[in-house]
Amino acid sequence: MHLGLKQRAYQIIKEKLLKQEFEPGARIREDLLAEEISMSRTPVREAINQLTAEGLIKNIPRKGIYCIELTQEEIAELLSVREYLELLAIEGCVKKATEKDLKRLYTNIEKYEKALNANEFNKCNEYDSQFHMEIAKISQNHKLIKFLAEIDDFMHIARAMEKRIMPMDRALNALNQHKKILEHIINHDIEKAKTEVVNNIKSLKQHLGLARE
Numbered sequence: 001m002h003l004g005l006k007q008r009a010y011q012i013i014k015e016k017l018l019k020q021e022f023e024p025g026a027r028i029r030e031d032l033l034a035e036e037i038s039m040s041r042t043p044v045r046e047a048i049n050q051l052t053a054e055g056l057i058k059n060i061p062r063k064g065i066y067c068i069e070l071t072q073e074e075i076a077e078l079l080s081v082r083e084y085l086e087l088l089a090i091e092g093c094v095k096k097a098t099e100k101d102l103k104r105l106y107t108n109i110e111k112y113e114k115a116l117n118a119n120e121f122n123k124c125n126e127y128d129s130q131f132h133m134e135i136a137k138i139s140q141n142h143k144l145i146k147f148l149a150e151i152d153d154f155m156h157i158a159r160a161m162e163k164r165i166m167p168m169d170r171a172l173n174a175l176n177q178h179k180k181i182l183e184h185i186i187n188h189d190i191e192k193a194k195t196e197v198v199n200n201i202k203s204l205k206q207h208l209g210l211a212r213e
Contacts, residue, residue, distance in 0.1 A: 001137050002197070005039070005043040006043045006046045006047055008039075008043070009037065009039050009043040009044050009046070009047035010047035010050055012037050012045075012047075012050065013033065013037070013044070013047050013051060014047075014051060014056065014153075015047065015069060016057050017051070017057070017068075017157070018153060018156045018157060019122055020157065020211075023067065023068035023122070024067060025066060025067060025068075025069035026066065027064050027066050028048070028057065028064075028067060029064075029066070030044055030065065030163070033048075034115065034174075035188060040165050046210045048055055050063060052065070053123060055068065055154070056068055056153060059199075064084070066083075068087060068157075068185045070154065070157060070158060072208065072209065072210055074153055074154075075158045075208060075210065076094055076210050077207070078151055078154050078155060078158065079155075079158075079204065079205060079210070081151060082100035082148070082151060082155060082201065083197070083198065083201050084123070084212055085136075085144060085148050086132060086140065086148075086197050086201070087134070087197060087198075088144055089132075089135050089136040089138075089139045089141070089148065089187075090135060090139075090181075090190065090193045090194050090197055091140050091164060091190055091194075092138070092139025092141050092144070092184050093135045093136075093141070093185055094184075094188055094189075094190045095190075096138060096139060096140055097138050097170075097185055101138045101188075102182070102185070102186060104133065104134060105135070105138075105182050105185070106182065108127055108130055108134060108178075109131070109178055109179060110173070111123075111127050111184060112124055112127040112128065112131070112175055112178065113175060115127060116168075116171050116175060118174060119167075119168070121167045121171060122134075123172075124167075124171045124175075125156065126156075128171075128174055129152060129156050131150075131178050132148075133148065133149070133152060134148075135181075135185075136148045150191050155157060158208070169203075170203070170207050172183060173191040173203055174200065174203065174204075175204065177196055177200040178200075179201060180196045181193055181197060181200070
């Protein structure tokens with residue numbers, strides 16, 4: 001099988017998962033999916049196997065394949081790990097960010113705001129994810145980037161679930177928090193930037209009902 005075909009199937013199916021085009025916990029029919037994306041079942045099967053290995057699809061023996069359904073406990077665990085990693089990322093970002101790096105972050109915020117004004121919450125979710133990953137990349141800590149990338153897909157799903165609960169309110173709040181994070185990065189204020197990252201994650205927990213009193 002041509003590697004490019006498998007990779008294309010992988011990207012298409014993964015995008016559908018991240019955009020929650022499948023209901024959490026819903027069964028995924030390989031034959032229908034192949035027909036929907038106009039591909040043969042072989043590259044689709046290979047892509048599904050890869051996504052299963054990555055944890056985005058669950059394969060239940062003798063029952064079939066299903067879209068993952070993140071529990072509150074799983075999301076809470078992801079957020080705990082994410083918080084520590086992002087605090088490390090902020091330290092490196094503040095120390096190493098160039099004018100070009102700052103411009104990319106500013107452009108991301110502009111795109112986020114434009115998507116929000118158009119009520120395009122899926123795009124807001126994408127820009128939200130990109131903003132945090134960009135900060136990690138600026139830190140130039142390659143192990144950190146790798147670890148964050150491994151959980152970023154799950155966080156993308158968590159953000160999508162969260163915005164489904166209260167999209168405009170949460171998306172606007174996240175946008176304002178991103179603006180503050182960037183402001184503190186520009187001012188080389190690591191502690192204030194860290195505080196705003198913690199607030200950003202705390203807001204996510206609150207909207208998902210995970211925050212403890």
